[in-house]
Amino acid sequence: MMDENNKNTKSSFITHEEKNPYIKYFRKDRLPTIFCSGCGIGIAINSFLKGFESSELDFNNLSLVSGIGCSSRIPGYINCDSLHTSHGRALSFGTGLKIANPDLDVVVFTGDGDAAAIGGNHLIHAARRNINLTVICINNNIYGMTGGQVSPTSPEGSLATTAPYGSIDTPFDLVDLVAAAGATFVGRWTTAHPLQLSKSIKNGLLNDGFSFIEIVSQCPTYYGRKNNLKTPVSMIKMFKENSINKRRADTLSDEELSAKIIVGEFVDKKREEFSEKIENLSYRESGKDTIRKSAYVV
Amino acid sequence: MTKELFIQGNEACARGAIEAGCRFFGGYPITPSTEIAEYLSIALPKVSGSFIQMEDEISAIGSVIGASWSGVKSMTATSGPGFSLMQENVGFAMMSETPLVIVDVQRGSPSTGQPTMAGQGDVMQVRWGSHGDYEPIAISPSSVQEFFDFTVRGFNLSEKYRVPVVILADEVIGHMRERILLPDKIETFKRVQPNEDPKDFLPFKNVENGTNPMPAFGDGYNIHVTGLTHNELGYPTTINPKVHSNLVKRLVNKILKNREDIVSCDFKYCDDADVVLIGYGAPVRSIMETVKIGRSNGLKIGYLKINTTWPFPEDEIAKLAKNVDDLMVVEMNLGQMVHELERVARGDANVHLFSEIGGTLPKPKDILNRILDLI
Numbered sequence: 001m002m003d004e005n006n007k008n009t010k011s012s013f014i015t016h017e018e019k020n021p022y023i024k025y026f027r028k029d030r031l032p033t034i035f036c037s038g039c040g041i042g043i044a045i046n047s048f049l050k051g052f053e054s055s056e057l058d059f060n061n062l063s064l065v066s067g068i069g070c071s072s073r074i075p076g077y078i079n080c081d082s083l084h085t086s087h088g089r090a091l092s093f094g095t096g097l098k099i100a101n102p103d104l105d106v107v108v109f110t111g112d113g114d115a116a117a118i119g120g121n122h123l124i125h126a127a128r129r130n131i132n133l134t135v136i137c138i139n140n141n142i143y144g145m146t147g148g149q150v151s152p153t154s155p156e157g158s159l160a161t162t163a164p165y166g167s168i169d170t171p172f173d174l175v176d177l178v179a180a181a182g183a184t185f186v187g188r189w190t191t192a193h194p195l196q197l198s199k200s201i202k203n204g205l206l207n208d209g210f211s212f213i214e215i216v217s218q219c220p221t222y223y224g225r226k227n228n229l230k231t232p233v234s235m236i237k238m239f240k241e242n243s244i245n246k247r248r249a250d251t252l253s254d255e256e257l258s259a260k261i262i263v264g265e266f267v268d269k270k271r272e273e274f275s276e277k278i279e280n281l282s283y284r285e286s287g288k289d290t291i292r293k294s295a296y297v298v
Numbered sequence: 299m300t301k302e303l304f305i306q307g308n309e310a311c312a313r314g315a316i317e318a319g320c321r322f323f324g325g326y327p328i329t330p331s332t333e334i335a336e337y338l339s340i341a342l343p344k345v346s347g348s349f350i351q352m353e354d355e356i357s358a359i360g361s362v363i364g365a366s367w368s369g370v371k372s373m374t375a376t377s378g379p380g381f382s383l384m385q386e387n388v389g390f391a392m393m394s395e396t397p398l399v400i401v402d403v404q405r406g407s408p409s410t411g412q413p414t415m416a417g418q419g420d421v422m423q424v425r426w427g428s429h430g431d432y433e434p435i436a437i438s439p440s441s442v443q444e445f446f447d448f449t450v451r452g453f454n455l456s457e458k459y460r461v462p463v464v465i466l467a468d469e470v471i472g473h474m475r476e477r478i479l480l481p482d483k484i485e486t487f488k489r490v491q492p493n494e495d496p497k498d499f500l501p502f503k504n505v506e507n508g509t510n511p512m513p514a515f516g517d518g519y520n521i522h523v524t525g526l527t528h529n530e531l532g533y534p535t536t537i538n539p540k541v542h543s544n545l546v547k548r549l550v551n552k553i554l555k556n557r558e559d560i561v562s563c564d565f566k567y568c569d570d571a572d573v574v575l576i577g578y579g580a581p582v583r584s585i586m587e588t589v590k591i592g593r594s595n596g597l598k599i600g601y602l603k604i605n606t607t608w609p610f611p612e613d614e615i616a617k618l619a620k621n622v623d624d625l626m627v628v629e630m631n632l633g634q635m636v637h638e639l640e641r642v643a644r645g646d647a648n649v650h651l652f653s654e655i656g657g658t659l660p661k662p663k664d665i666l667n668r669i670l671d672l673i
Binding site (some may be wrong): 027029030060061063065075076079080081082083084085086089091092093094095096097098099100101103104121122125278281282284285286288289290291292293294295296297298 | 521
């Protein structure tokens with residue numbers, strides 16, 4: 001029979017499993033992660049795993065691909081096949097992986113610098129092809145891994161180590177960019193919207209085509225410190241106060257929307273998926289689907 | 299039955315790829331290699347393979363690496379400018395031990411240079427083009443038949459040693475037409491699957507012979523593949539000097555310790571020769587003609603045809619240098635392989651360079667005149 005004290009001692013040691021129901025998907029021998037405390041990537045991973053579970057896809061069939069940057073370190077912590085590639089090129093590796101084996105569910109983790117600066121060309125072309133990849137882009141408006149440089153989504157006037165007088169550059173709207181390029185599912189939320197975010201991730205995973213989910217996220221270590229947003233909480237509060245749902249935003253003027261983060265689902269449409277087209281061509285020319293894992297037999 | 303064909307070099311390469319088991323091509327158009335992509339865009343769907351034209355050469359090699367990890371033999375084809383763009387991911391393929399084949403049909407260079415003319419400016423780009431220490435394998439065909447045969451061999455070596463292999467061709471070999479014989483049976487090397495239980499499998503183990511079996515994504519091994527320095531599990535381990543040194547030395551040694559299996563070169567008329575001509579790729583044709591003319595005129599000249607430009611046939615050339623007074627490399631650049639030759643001959647023989655740039659093959663009479671100056 002346990003006494004009261006003993007019970008208390010026991011409950012003070014909370015296991016990983018009790019803290020986080022998704023810990024079962026992690027490579028536990030790689031924990032703790034390299035992410036700074038307060039980083040939005042934790043919310044992004046949990047929202048992804050929640051969305052993944054609700055999609056009812058098979059975890060054993062999941063392959064994660066990433067480039068370089070903080071968000072690109074995510075696949076290394078998840079216990080499935082993972083390909084951590086060169087800066088900006090994750091989508092091209094993912095394209096080959098998916099075409100050569102269309103049975104895999106391929107998810108690409110990327111950031112604002114990786115996806116929109118060095119990898120911008122691959123982003124628009126993958127969207128144009130409508131290849132069935134789900135892209136989770138964690139946009140923290142700064143280069144975190146290299147210590148706080150200006151990125152293609154940094155707001156005009158924001159401070160960074162390479163924008164010491166405030167950014168004079170015009171930022172990309174990633175949602176507009178991929179929607180214009182042909183993506184068939186596009187969503188954007190912030191780390192202040194974990195429930196809506198995981199639902200959009202589920203929808204993106206289930207879309208048979210190119211899906212892009214932008215997560216506006218906090219980098220307290222660099223973006224926050226440089227831009228007078230001193231704590232992770234103040235950054236999440238700022239996201240909450242400044243975000244406005246797409247449905248409402250549609251009724252407002254550009255002026256009313258300046259400095260607002262428009263959140264919601266922007267595109268959800270059907271268009272023939274690219275790897276299916278390759279399968280169809282193979283079927284037409286050879287009478288068979290494209291060959292799987294042939295390196296071991298031919 | 300052996301089949302006889304009269305075809306272009308680039309087509310022979312593409313046919314060789316199909317025979318070797320290539321079922322994925324990701325590329326970007328560039329002269330003088332484009333016919334390889336064009337041929338494979340027709341042929342691959344007919345053998346249940348996949349063809350994709352990517353948005354640039356960087357994504358082309360990215361798609362090839364991804365496809366290889368899906369368990370399909372994969373290749374791309376390009377020329378100097380495109381090969382330059384691929385260099386970062388060549389290093390990624392070296393570090394992640396991804397089998398693939400890159401065909402580089404060289405043209406006049408540097409920069410955009412002479413797209414429709416031949417050159418051999420990429421010899422050192424293959425050797426040192428990506429950052430860091432690595433040991434490339436490169437094979438140089440000097441006929442249409444060899445473009446077929448060497449492409450098959452390139453796939454086999456890439457699968458056997460889990461490395462990117464470069465078929466270092468040139469515009470002359472890519473665009474010329476010759477009669478070739480398709481062999482009845484083609485030896486292919488099948489990729490080796492791990493047989494351990496996934497939970498016991500170390501995908502990047504420091505094994506004696508250097509090369510580990512390779513699971514495909516989706517096989518249940520849940521492996522992590524990264525360009526970062528990684529331990530035997532594949533996990534990033536970037537600040538442990540021992541892990542880095544063990545990894546990079548294994549990657550280098552798996553090629554160097556197997557030189558005998560990889561290196562290929564042919565000696566002809568070298569035993570009594572005063573001068574030995576050395577070449578690779580298209581200039582071998584000029585060399586053979588030069589030796590034929592020279593011998594029929596009583597000149598004691600022989601030749602060494604280098605089939606594997608990398609790893610460099612060091613032992614073979616060191617031995618040759620001890621028996622011959624003069625070695626002359628014939629190459630279509632201002633001198634690249636000649637530096638390797640000087641290093642390996644180590645003063646045992648005089649090393650000369652016959653250099654021809656401008657896009658046309660070296661002429662036998664010009665080579666002969668240089669030889670006459672020597673003897």
